[in-house]
Amino acid sequence: MQAEIRAQIPNADEVVVDYAAGYLNHAARQFSTEGDPLAEAASVIVQLLLSASGDLSSENEVSVHNLVEKFVSKLHDDRGVDGERRQQAPSAKRLDQTIQVSSQKNVSTTMGLAGGTVDLEAANARKVESRVDRKKLEKAERKLRAKQDKKEFKTVEYEASRLLDQTDEQQSYEEFFMAVNPLQLGSDAQSKSKDIKVDGIDVTIGGKRILSDTTLTLAFGRRYGLVGQNGIGKSTLLRALSRREVAIPTHISILHVEQEITGDDTPALQAVLDADVWRKHLLKEQQKITKELTELEAERSGMADTATDAARLDKQREGLDITLSDIQAKLSEMESDKAEPRAASILAGLGFSHERQQYATKTFSGGWRMRLALARALFCEPDLLLLDEPSNMLDVPSITFLSGYLQTYPSTVLVVSHDRAFLNEVATDIIHQHSERIDYYKGANFDSFYATKEERRKTAKREYENQMAQRAHLQAFIDKFRYNAAKSSEAQSRIKKLEKMPVLDAPESEYIVHFKFPEVEKLSPPIIQMSNVNFGYTPDKPLLRNVDLDVQLDSRIGIVGPNGAGKTTALKLLIGTLSPTSGLISQNPRLRIAFFAQHHVDALDMNMSAVSFMASRYHGKSDEEYRRHLGAFGITGMTGLQKMALLSGGQKSRVAFACLGLMNPHILVLDEPSNHLDIEAMDALSTALRQFEGGVVMVSHDVTMLEKVCTSLWICDHGTVEHFDGTVKDYKKRISAQAGAGGVAIQH
Structure with a gap:
């Protein structure tokens, strides 16, 4: 087909020819109850080839039309010859005898829960709608559009491939859960290994290659920390796995904790219980089968004792008994009877009081719904739990609980995190994603990984530099004596030696991030003082009482406490966006405060x-000065x-910090500044904050940043903000002790 098109339209692009042939072949295999897909495709291809030829005359139009009709006729004839050429309409076939699928052991079955008795293991196999390579088709579309845009003469309106217009249907949580995690019944599923080893992985997003010919190896029961620079594709990898x-x-x-749950009238506790979709459906199916068995028993006892009817009922009952037995075994394996106390324990650990566990999910803010999503995943206890920056949505008490919970988690965990302390406590192994590959550091927490990685990088650099020097020395001798008769044999020997030397890849350049805040003009104290401050959003419900806080240019204050206790409110009172109900907040009249919002x-x-954006908000500098200023925060x-829409979350954070720097602040007030930053950027920010000549007040859940930056720790809880005489580690110990005394046990 391609050869005939090229013969008639020699100036048509190769991509247009291949696309036209592929589109017609694809349409010929489609089934539709409304019209003929091949005829519709033919009309599009006629216009496309006519446009690609550059000749819009009526004679050429007839010629192209006849050419396409010739192909259509041939494809129509092929439909009846080759059974694979066309997707046929579904047809029903009567079986010779009844097959009781539920009586078969070791068969993955939904038992009618997903619309019929099916083998989910087979049904879950990837469904291929056509043999057209979607990525190649997208590339062809882009080239084709670019060509059409350059045409100087009038062309027909271009119609893109319908393959590219097909969007993935939005699935509910339950549909997605059952599709991704088919139910496994019988002993066979239990005996299968849950170690993961997949070779030759390639992951691409938006034309950017994330991983190339990579091997993924995850041993069951290990906890892996996935680390790497911002924008390297860690979240993309988790999404591909999920x-x-x-x-x-x-x-x-x-199970992948990626986005917050949708709010509705379901109580939080019930939302967690419902997250285990198969448990929920198995309980319903158990109830249904029990009812059917009761009805069969009643029918059996009330009917005439004929052999045929009795045999039929006995066969029905036998099948239901086997299915019920499988269901009960699976529910026992799930420890279904312990589900509610386990769900309540997880919610309590994540900050949900007994009272709040009964609130409807729609009453919670986005951050709390993310916690619910995390609670649901922990409750389901999948074989592979995927967590993407879980500490971003948690306060220090909840991170302490999650860390302890994961340390006894019985299955495999793969967590993306930039929280060093969290990774040190949780990870048994580290996976480093970089340069389109992943490297494994077995038996390493973050600190040991970081030290080993640096040693590896330095060793690779030394080996590479030594080899380059050796190669240069050999090449210099060869160039000098190649044509010298007395030295030719030595030159040939060195040529062979050079050819046999292994080719080493140049080591990656060291990834370094710098943050630098501008110098600060001196102010005489007092800078900011809060004296006996009280605040409440409603008069009858005070949130903060009797707050006394003094901030100077050398202050390094860290505020910690559970979510909802009023930490962000305290910061807003400090910067003046909220006014106290009573009490006094005084500021130096020349004071400039920069606020980094969560x-x-x-x-x-x-x-x-x-x-x-900077030029529109902070006038008076040239573009070159703005770019230089951004460079001080790693945006180079x-x-x-x-467009900032194209930047990663960490890069957007750096832009926000650069904007703060343009304000020339005396005091930096930061609400969760570590969110979205990679580890190198967090180190750079910690260093910059220590070197900053003004004062720093921060609310943060990142233990490492608090330890590196803050010299004074304040706890916001129980309606007040009080100085804590101890370190962050001391605070975490106190939380763990309180959790133990309060009965928040870590259960699996």
């Missing part, structure tokens, strides 16, 4: 570049000129 785009065996259940991205215009090269 959707089984990487070929993980279906008997290994997977949801700083909301203040950025995603359709603007960082340079344009052309990154500052890209």
Whole structure:
């Protein structure tokens, strides 16, 4: 087909020819109850080839039309010859005898829960709608559009491939859960290994390659910390795993905590219980089968004792008994009877009081719904638990609980985190993602990984530099004596030696991030003083009482406490966006405060570049000065000129910090500044805050940052803000002791 098109339209692009042939072949295999897909495709291809030829005359139009009709006729004839050429309409077939699927052991079955008795292991196999390579088709579309845009003459309106217009259907949580995690009944599923080893993984997003020919190895029961620079593709890898785009065996259940749950009238505790979809459906099915067995028993006892009817009922009952036995065995394996106290324990550990566990999910804010999503995943206890920056949504008490919970987690955990202390406590192994590959550091927490990685990098650099020097020495001798008769044999010997030397890749350049805040003009004290401050959003419900806080230019104050206790409110009182109900807040009249909000991205215009955004908000500098200022916060090269929508979360955070620097503040007030920053950027920020000549007040859940920056720790809890005479580690010990005394046990 391609050859005939090229012969008639010699100036058509190769991509147009291949696309036209592929589109017609694809349409010929489709089934539709409304019209003929091949005829519709033919009309599109006629216009496409006519446009690609550059000749819009009526003679050429007839010629192209006849050419396409010739192909259509041939494809129509092929439909009846080759059974695979066309997707046929579904048809029903009567079986010779009844097959009782539920009586078969070791069969993955939904037992009618997903719309019929089916083998989910087979049904879960990837469904291929066509043989057209979607990525190649997308590339062809882009080239084709670019060509059409350059045409000077009038062309027909271009119609893109319908393959590319097909969007993934939005699935409910239950549908997605059952599709990704087919139910496994019988002993066979239990005997299968839950170790994961997948070779030859390639992951790409938006044309950018994330991983190339990589091997993923996860030993069951190990806890892996996945680390790497911002934008390297860690979240993309987790998403690919959660959707089984990487070929993980279906008997290994997977859950990914990625987004907050949808709020409705369901109580929080029930929402957690409902998260284990198969448990919920198995309980319903158990109730249904029990009812059916009772009805069969009643029918059996009330009917005439004929052999045929009795045999029929006995056969029905036997099948139901076997299914019920499988269901009860699975529920026992799930420890279904212990589900509610376990769910309540998890919620309590994540900060939900007994009273709040009964609140409807729609009453919770986004952060609390994220906690619910985490609680649901912990409750389901999948074989592979995927967590993406779980500490971003938690306070220090909840992180302490989660850390302890995961340390006794019985299955495999893969967690993306930039919290050093959390990784040190949780991870048994570290996976480093970089340069389109992943490296494994077995038996390493974060600190040992970091030391080993640096040693590896230095060793690779030394080996590479030594080899380059050796190669240069050999090449110099060869160049000098290649044509010298007396030295030719020595030159040939060195040529062979050079050819046999292994080719070493150049080591990666060291990833270094710098943050630098501007110098601070001196102010005479007092800078900020809060005296006997009280505040409540409603008069009858005070949130903070009797707060006394003094901030100077050399202050390094860290505020910790449970979510909802009023930490962010205290910061807003400090900067003046909220007014106290009573008490006094005094500031130096020349004081400039820069506030980093927890949801700083909301203040950025995603359709603007960082340079344009700064120029619109902070006037008086040239673009070059803005770019230089961004460079002081790790936004270098052309990154500052890209739309901020294209930047990673960590890069957006750096832009926000750069904007704070343009205010020339005396005091930095920071609400969760470590969110979205990679570890190198967090180290750079910690160093910059220590070197900053003004004062720092921060609310943070990151233990490492608090330890590196803050010299004074304050606890916001029980309606007040009080100085804590101890370190962050001492505070964590106190939390653990209180949790133990309060009965928040870690149960699995």
